[in-house]
Amino acid sequence: MELNAGLACRRLDFRWPGKHTDEPLVLKSVEAVFSPGTVSLVSGDTGSGKSTLLHLLAGLLRPTAGEVWADGLPVSRWPSRHRDPWRQQVGIVFQHLALIPDLTVAENLLLPMIPRQIAWSRMQEEILRQLADADLSVLADAPTSTLSGGQRQRLAIARALVASPRFILADEPTAFQDDHHAAQIRAQLCRTAREGTAVVICSHDPRLRSSDEIDRRYHLASGTLTENAAKQESP
Amino acid sequence: MISETRYPPMAIWAARDVQRHAGRSMLLFACLASLVFLIATALLFSQAMDATWARLLDQSPDLVIRRIDGGGWAPIPADNAVALAKRVPGVLDPTPRLWGVVTGPEGPVTVMASTAVVPESVLNGMKIPSAGQAVVGQGVARALPENRLNLGSRHPLTVTVIDLFPADTSLATHDLVWITPDDARHLLGLAPGQASDLAVHLFRREEEQAIQADLAAAFPWPVRITDRTASALRHRTQAVRSGGIAVVAGIPALLALLLIITGTVLDHTGQRAHWGLLKSLGWTTADIVRLQVIRAMIVGTPAVMLGLASAYAAVFYPPAAGVTAYWITGGQHLAALTLVSSGAAMIMLEIVALVGLPFLAAVCLTSVRAATDAPWTMLQADPWN
Numbered sequence: 001m002e003l004n005a006g007l008a009c010r011r012l013d014f015r016w017p018g019k020h021t022d023e024p025l026v027l028k029s030v031e032a033v034f035s036p037g038t039v040s041l042v043s044g045d046t047g048s049g050k051s052t053l054l055h056l057l058a059g060l061l062r063p064t065a066g067e068v069w070a071d072g073l074p075v076s077r078w079p080s081r082h083r084d085p086w087r088q089q090v091g092i093v094f095q096h097l098a099l100i101p102d103l104t105v106a107e108n109l110l111l112p113m114i115p116r117q118i119a120w121s122r123m124q125e126e127i128l129r130q131l132a133d134a135d136l137s138v139l140a141d142a143p144t145s146t147l148s149g150g151q152r153q154r155l156a157i158a159r160a161l162v163a164s165p166r167f168i169l170a171d172e173p174t175a176f177q178d179d180h181h182a183a184q185i186r187a188q189l190c191r192t193a194r195e196g197t198a199v200v201i202c203s204h205d206p207r208l209r210s211s212d213e214i215d216r217r218y219h220l221a222s223g224t225l226t227e228n229a230a231k232q233e234s235p
Numbered sequence: 236m237i238s239e240t241r242y243p244p245m246a247i248w249a250a251r252d253v254q255r256h257a258g259r260s261m262l263l264f265a266c267l268a269s270l271v272f273l274i275a276t277a278l279l280f281s282q283a284m285d286a287t288w289a290r291l292l293d294q295s296p297d298l299v300i301r302r303i304d305g306g307g308w309a310p311i312p313a314d315n316a317v318a319l320a321k322r323v324p325g326v327l328d329p330t331p332r333l334w335g336v337v338t339g340p341e342g343p344v345t346v347m348a349s350t351a352v353v354p355e356s357v358l359n360g361m362k363i364p365s366a367g368q369a370v371v372g373q374g375v376a377r378a379l380p381e382n383r384l385n386l387g388s389r390h391p392l393t394v395t396v397i398d399l400f401p402a403d404t405s406l407a408t409h410d411l412v413w414i415t416p417d418d419a420r421h422l423l424g425l426a427p428g429q430a431s432d433l434a435v436h437l438f439r440r441e442e443e444q445a446i447q448a449d450l451a452a453a454f455p456w457p458v459r460i461t462d463r464t465a466s467a468l469r470h471r472t473q474a475v476r477s478g479g480i481a482v483v484a485g486i487p488a489l490l491a492l493l494l495i496i497t498g499t500v501l502d503h504t505g506q507r508a509h510w511g512l513l514k515s516l517g518w519t520t521a522d523i524v525r526l527q528v529i530r531a532m533i534v535g536t537p538a539v540m541l542g543l544a545s546a547y548a549a550v551f552y553p554p555a556a557g558v559t560a561y562w563i564t565g566g567q568h569l570a571a572l573t574l575v576s577s578g579a580a581m582i583m584l585e586i587v588a589l590v591g592l593p594f595l596a597a598v599c600l601t602s603v604r605a606a607t608d609a610p611w612t613m614l615q616a617d618p619w620n
Contacts, residue, residue, distance in 0.1 A: 060515055060611040080520070080607065087610075088517035098512050098614070102255060112516040114244045123244070163517065 005071055006035040006198040007057055007167055009225075012066035014052060026052050028223040029066070034216075036166070039190055039199045043209055044220035050202035051095055053220065054169045057200060058092045059083045070167070088116055091160030093170040097152050101145035105136055105155055108144055112163045130158035133188055135181070149176040157185060161192060168192060168199040174208060182207050245522070249529040264538045270490070271542025271590050272549070278585055279550045280563050282578040292463050296330070296434035297443050299461045300450060309456075310429035317433070319453050325438045325446055331430030333416050335423040338387035344375050346386065346412045348419035349430075358413075362398040366415050369394040372408040386412065392422045490593065510606050511613025520606045527602040528595060535594055539586060 012030035015023065026049045034040045034057075044050050055061045056068055059075055068076035075086055091112070099108050109127045118126075131137045134154040139147065147155065153176045160168055168189065174182040182205070190213040193199040201208060208214065217228040253260045300320070302309045313331035320329035334347035364370055369384055382396040392414075400408035420427065435450070437443060443462040451458055510523050549559045605613075 055611055058515065060609070060614070062609070080609070084514060084519035085517075087515065090517070092515060094515075098515075100509065100512070107251070110244075110248070111513065114248050115518045115522040118244075120244065159516070165517075 006033060006038075007200065008033045008069040009053075009057070010067045010069065012053075012056065012068065013064045014049070014056060014061070015064045025064070025223050027056070027063075027220075027225070030223075030225045032218060032225055032227070034167070034198045034200045036196050036198045037193055038215040039193045039201065039213060040216040040218065041208055041211075041214045042200065042202045042218045042220055042225070043204050044202075045204065048220045049223055050220055051171050053225070054092070054171050054200065054202050057167070058090050058169050059087050060092075088112075088163070089166040091163065091165035091168045093153075093156050093160045093168075093173050095171040095175075097156040099144045099152055099156060099159075102143060104141050104143055105131070105147070106140040108155060109159055109162050112159060116163055118163070126162050126164070130162045133161075134158040135184075150178070150181060153177065154181065154185065157188070161188070164197075166197060168197055170199070170201045170203075172203050172205070173201060174203065174205045179207065186211055186213060245526055246529050246533075249526050250533055252526070252530050253533050260534050264534050267535055267538035267590065267594065268542040268545070271539050271586055272545045274589055275543050275546035275582060275586055276549050276559060277563065278582045279546050279579075280559060282582060283550055286578060295463060297437040297440055297463055298435040298447065298450065299332075300433040300435060300454070301431075301459050301461070302454070303457050303459050308431075310425050310431065311433055313428055313430040313433075316430070316454070319455075320433060320435055320450065323446065323449050323453050325442055326450070327436040327438055330434045332432050332434050333419045333423070333425070334431045335388075335419070337422055339375055339410075339412070340379070340385060341375075341377065344371075344386070344410045344412050346414060346419055346422060348414055348416040361400070361413075364394075364397060364414055366418060367394055368397045368414070370398040370400065370413040371396050372400045372411040373402055374409040375412055384412065386422055388422050389424050390421050392418060394418065507605055507608075507613050508616045511608075511610045511616070514606070514610035515614065520603065523606040524599060524602045527598050531595060531598040535591065539591060543583070543586065 009030045009032045012027055013025050014027040015021075015025050030053065032040075042050050042053060052061065056063055056076070059068070063076055066076075067074050070086065070089070073086075075083060078086065100111070103111075106127055109130055110123065113123045113126065127140075128137070131140055134157065136151060136155060136158065139151065144152065144155065153173065157170065157173055160170065170189065173189070174185055177185060186208060189199050189201065193215075201214075203209075209217070218225050219228055300311075300316070302311045302316075311331065317329045317331060320326050330349070332347070332349040334345060334349065336343050337346050338344075361370055371379075371384065375384065376396065376399050379396060384394050384396055386392045386394065394412075394414055400411060400413075414422070419425070420429070423431070425431070437446060440463075443464065447460045447462065450460060510518075513523060514520075549555045
């Protein structure tokens with residue numbers, strides 16, 4: 001297994017804290033490598049543990065056993081004071097989006113940039129660029145609560161991308177999108193990957209599963225992650 | 236470099252956060268300002284009392300000698316007393332004084348006929364009373380019919396008021412009546428050549444304790460000697476005692492209120508989820524604590540300034556100053572207090588120590604406690620789950 005670049009899972013087990021040890025694991029001995037420059041798709045049924053895997057990769061949860069490595073470093077073992085700053089290398093799109101409704105669209109994009117020691121001018125440039133990519137330029141000053149579901153989702157993706165992280169973890173990023181915008185998001189994530197970012201998408205959206213632009217496909221079922229070689233055709 | 240890029244965005248975001256939670260911020264602001272006002276008023280009043288008394292006592296005699304006998308105070312033979320006092324080394328300029336307490340229209344008043352009774356600076360520019368005339372303090376002047384003042388004692392006297400002592404000297408002249416020596420002797424029942432007491436200045440002021448035994452031994456009759464320190468202490472104690480208890484009793488209640496509000500503001504469930512989101516977006520615990528401290532300073536600094544300004548106005552500007560004096564002293568009339576710059580600086584430091592540091596410590600501790608949890612746990616408390 002290549003541990004020197006990208007994100008890697010080694011014998012990753014996860015069980016929710018407080019659960020009995022005789023209850024089944026949510027994730028069992030997961031082995032995977034998500035390399036820079038690639039787009040990886042993890043599919044699986046609802047409740048199969050896709051979001052949990054993303055949260056483990058993002059350092060929001062700690063594995064019960066096994067490790068998450070990032071660029072050759074065992075980040076899942078690190079104490080919080082080291083993992084917190086490392087998380088600046090991760091851009092995450094939550095399934096529930098987790099936008100702050102009373103802030104404007106531009107302010108939501110500003111949030112991940114504040115602690116990153118970025119100059120104001122560059123912040124503004126990045127925010128404008130992401131707004132344009134997400135078709136949200138005209139809504140920059142609108143409160144997030146006034147956006148449609150699709151617009152909010154594009155904003156959440158823009159927020160994950162705005163600080164140019166090393167790893168993008170997207171949970172159902174196309175769930176509320178029409179075909180046009182779903183294709184746009186797919187292209188956006190692929191473009192980001194080609195610039196050297198490791199992109200991991202968890203989705204059961206057939207439009208993504210059938211995409212040619214996905215480099216690696218995984219399927220998660222009963223806590224076990226398996227790699228699929230072939231793409232699935234869209235129904 | 237860090238200060239150019241990290242702190243300005245953080246400060247701007249903190250200001251935005253204050254604006255987002257305007258109600259809570261206003262509550263905190265009002266609570267802090269009230270707390271600072273309460274503490275600063277007590278401290279400023281106490282400091283101003285010190286400064287004002289120091290200014291007045293600086294011009295007062297170092298020692299005052301009174302003759303006593305079995306019946307209490309007794310008149311002093313003026314020339315004899317001066318001659319005896321002059322024999323004591325270190326004594327300068329012994330001056331017999333004519334004064335006493337008699338009944339005025341609204342209660343006891345202090346009658347004096349010797350300029351040595353009050354500091355010279357108080358009497359500068361005042362009209363000098365002649366027989367049948369008086370200069371009176373602000374407290375005596377109230378409700379005098381046709382400027383006529385009736386003074387009661389064994390030998391009652393009615394005088395015409397020709398002038399008032401200025402309000403900014405009322406700490407020393409509030410109940411004072413200045414009349415001629417003959418009128419005073421008549422009123423107080425003193426024979427010619429007798430005085431009420433003897434005022435003494437010392438060559439070295441720091442000897443005021445040591446020289447008292449020599450002075451007492453120099454007189455053939457028992458005397459009681461009052462020094463400047465005892466005089467100042469008596470006045471300060473009287474002024475601050477009653478109100479000080481009320482102020483001190485109120486501080487723990489307000490501090491408790493401040494802590495509750497701080498805890499409520501910072502430990503709000505939505506806030507916790509918000510911080511979890513920030514951590515998932517790359518904020519560290521230190522970043523969150525730094526944001527909260529800057530936010531606290533944005534609210535706290537103007538609140539402290541407002542509290543201090545209000546306290547200053549309440550102590551030094553009438554009519555609020557009268558209300559404050561009543562509140563702290565329980566009725567004693569204290570006007571035109573003086574503030575010295577070194578005292579003001581000390582009060583600023585005391586306010587920072589009493590209010591600013593506990594407040595910032597509460598913000599830091601509450602933030603650290605809430606922000607060190609795992610981000611996923613914090614996110615679970617959110618409104619989006």
